[in-house]
Amino acid sequence: MGTIYVAWGTALRKMGLEPFIPPYSSKRTLSLGAKYSPEAICLPYKLILGNFIEALQGGADMVAMISSPGICRLGEYGQSIKNVLKELGYEDKYIELQLYDGFAGMWRFMNELGVTNPITIINVLIIGVNKVFTMDKLEKVLSFYRAREITPGTAEKAFNKGTKWVYEADTLRELRKAEKRAVEEIRKTPIDKNRDILYVDITGEIYLVLDYFSNQNVLRELGKMGVQTRRSLTVSGFLRDAIIPKWMKKKNLETHLERAPKLARPWLKRDIGGDALEVISDVHFANRQKKDGIIHISPFTCMPEIMSQNIFPKMRENVDIPILPLIMDEQTGKAGYLTRLEAFVDLMRRKKRKREMELKNK
Numbered sequence: 460m461g462t463i464y465v466a467w468g469t470a471l472r473k474m475g476l477e478p479f480i481p482p483y484s485s486k487r488t489l490s491l492g493a494k495y496s497p498e499a500i501c502l503p504y505k506l507i508l509g510n511f512i513e514a515l516q517g518g519a520d521m522v523a524m525i526s527s528p529g530i531c532r533l534g535e536y537g538q539s540i541k542n543v544l545k546e547l548g549y550e551d552k553y554i555e556l557q558l559y560d561g562f563a564g565m566w567r568f569m570n571e572l573g574v575t576n577p578i579t580i581i582n583v584l585i586i587g588v589n590k591v592f593t594m595d596k597l598e599k600v601l602s603f604y605r606a607r608e609i610t611p612g613t614a615e616k617a618f619n620k621g622t623k624w625v626y627e628a629d630t631l632r633e634l635r636k637a638e639k640r641a642v643e644e645i646r647k648t649p650i651d652k653n654r655d656i657l658y659v660d661i662t663g664e665i666y667l668v669l670d671y672f673s674n675q676n677v678l679r680e681l682g683k684m685g686v687q688t689r690r691s692l693t694v695s696g697f698l699r700d701a702i703i704p705k706w707m708k709k710k711n712l713e714t715h716l717e718r719a720p721k722l723a724r725p726w727l728k729r730d731i732g733g734d735a736l737e738v739i740s741d742v743h744f745a746n747r748q749k750k751d752g753i754i755h756i757s758p759f760t761c762m763p764e765i766m767s768q769n770i771f772p773k774m775r776e777n778v779d780i781p782i783l784p785l786i787m788d789e790q791t792g793k794a795g796y797l798t799r800l801e802a803f804v805d806l807m808r809r810k811k812r813k814r815e816m817e818l819k820n821k
């Protein structure tokens with residue numbers, strides 16, 4: 460899922476285990492996962508299962524998944540995956556990290572892996588969490604340069620180099636150095652400073668927002684069209700809400716989840732599972748921030764996101780921001796989806812020009 464392997468891999472290395480990084484999700488991963496999944500289950504499940512099968516086939520001794528109770532199907536993922544792996548002959552190869560149990564859940568998880576030394580556990584948590592924040596920071600820098608770069612792909616190449624340096628860092632000191640070096644590397648990208656940039660937020664179901672295989676690398680495609688993107692859902696944001704205790708958070712800094720019920724309230728009054736509450740609040744937030752548009756990405760059959768999509772028409776009575784809903788499944792073709800993105804970018808540009816003209820004529 461996105462670049463989460465950077466933090467996971469490091470954490471495992473620090474625990475004295477050898478991380479196995481399977482190939483990034485591909486059509487093969489998806490068809491492997493789909494083969495052993497119920498047909499109507501959501502796309503992230505199929506990909507996660509496919510990743511696990513590829514990892515076990517590649518020689519991994521264990522596979523682990525972050526899980527949470529969830530009102531939607533997420534709560535079922537763990538048991539279901541465990542059953543499938545058992546049927547495939549991989550019994551007792553699956554362990555779970557209950558993220559919503561906070562540090563206690565992490566502690567239990569590491570104990571299960573045979574790591575009991577508190578100093579090691581604290582070090583693992585510190586470096587793992589910091590790497591998540593570093594990667595999200597690098598993604599932000601990448602998004603700025605990708606929208607303005609003269610030669611498409613330059614910023615991403617630098618980002619990939621930087622990711623490698625961050626992955627290799629073993630201590631906080633090394634991580635700070637690697638982060639600085641990676642940011643500098645991306646900043647070397649030659650850019651067109653006069654390019655007319657659009658600013659777009661990306662929201663939706665968290666897996667699809669983060670995973671560039673299943674979202675067909677929407678951020679890269681938008682970058683090529685001169686759009687600077689900001690993911691409303693990030694792993695660092697999730698960690699801030701799920702595991703970092705209140706006393707360790709910056710005062711006066713409202714987290715994503717703290718903001719969600721307040722901003723979603725006129726349209727959605729309670730959590731209905733998945734990221735629906737956050738999505739509704741993200742649309743409101745992006746509108747308040749005067750973004751040029753917001754894209755909502757969701758997997759086909761995702762129950763909470765079907766609900767949020769049905770709330771958008773009502774929201775349009777009060778919010779002016781253009782919203783593009785994109786529903787992804789294993790059949791989604793690239794050409795049709797690109798045409799929709801281009802049409803959306805055109806619409807946002809026209810709207811922006813109109814706004815500028817109105818301001819000029821005032």
Ligand code: SF4
Pocket residue numbers: 501502503531532533664732733734758760761762763764
């Ligand atoms: S949020 Fe949607 S895609 Fe994610 S587990 Fe729940 S139902 Fe599936």
